[in-house]
Amino acid sequence: GENVEQHPSTLSVQEGDSAVIKCTYSDSASNYFPWYKQELGKRPQLIIDIRSNVGEKKDQRIAVTLNKTAKHFSLHITETQPEDSAVYFCAASSNSGNTPLVFGKGTRLSVIA
Amino acid sequence: EADIYQTPRYLVIGTGKKITLECSQTMGHDKMYWYQQDPGMELHLIHYSYGVNSTEKGDLSSESTVSRIRTEHFPLTLESARPSHTSQYLCASSEYPGRGNSYEQYFGPGTRLTVT
Numbered sequence: 001g002e003n004v005e006q007h008p009s010t011l012s013v014q015e016g017d018s019a020v021i022k023c024t025y026s027d028s029a030s031n032y033f034p035w036y037k038q039e040l041g042k043r044p045q046l047i048i049d050i051r052s053n054v055g056e057k058k059d060q061r062i063a064v065t066l067n068k069t070a071k072h073f074s075l076h077i078t079e080t081q082p083e084d085s086a087v088y089f090c091a092a093s094s095n096s097g098n099t100p101l102v103f104g105k106g107t108r109l110s111v112i113a
Numbered sequence: 114e115a116d117i118y119q120t121p122r123y124l125v126i127g128t129g130k131k132i133t134l135e136c137s138q139t140m141g142h143d144k145m146y147w148y149q150q151d152p153g154m155e156l157h158l159i160h161y162s163y164g165v166n167s168t169e170k171g172d173l174s175s176e177s178t179v180s181r182i183r184t185e186h187f188p189l190t191l192e193s194a195r196p197s198h199t200s201q202y203l204c205a206s207s208e209y210p211g212r213g214n215s216y217e218q219y220f221g222p223g224t225r226l227t228v229t
Contacts, residue, residue, distance in 0.1 A: 032216055034217070038153065041152075043203065043221065044156070044220050046217045093216075100144075100158060101218060103155070103156045105155045106154065106155060106156075108153065
């Protein structure tokens with residue numbers, strides 16, 4: 001089955017700097033890669049996702065890149081702000097509809113003002 | 114408003130009790146999921162369902178059961194609660210691939226369970 005590794009487990013950056021979180025996956029059949037943000041005491045929420053027919057996707061300060069050959073994908077947050085502080089989860093799945101999302105273990109991002 | 118709801122939000126119960134955590138969604142989603150998560154930590158999939166009368170076990174399904182009699186309702190039952198069950202339980206739902214443009218998984222607010 002699919003296995004998703006996520007690094008680092010914790011990350012501290014100064015406000016205004018960039019943050020990068022990396023994930024690797026094992027199943028070459030995976031073709032959907034979402035990122036979820038979970039603020040303290042809140043439920044996880046989708047912030048961006050990418051499918052395997054695209055190498056990069058951007059939404060304002062957030063971008064995701066995908067390298068299918070190397071089986072890794074990354075979340076990039078630019079110009080970080082204190083409200084970006086949260087736990088971020090990457091995930092992978094195939095869209096066959098027969099397997100649920102496999103999540104990474106999460107990265108706790110702290111943005112220091 | 115279309116959303117996913119969980120009750121109770123907080124529950125303190127003694128060891129050995131049988132409990133049912135409720136989850137309902139008003140989004141018409143086919144897929145529903147239960148996760149166990151210690152605050153801010155890894156999400157562990159307990160059970161999932163791809164439609165009425167369909168249930169599957171996840172990685173952490175022991176000692177619990179689910180049912181899916183109605184599309185909108187997906188309750189989780191612990192037959193005999195133990196202190197090791199103390200955690201937060203998150204319910205989620207999503208569209209069946211192909212019906213919509215998004216595979217987004219929507220999470221409920223969670224039930225925080227404490228077993229004494």
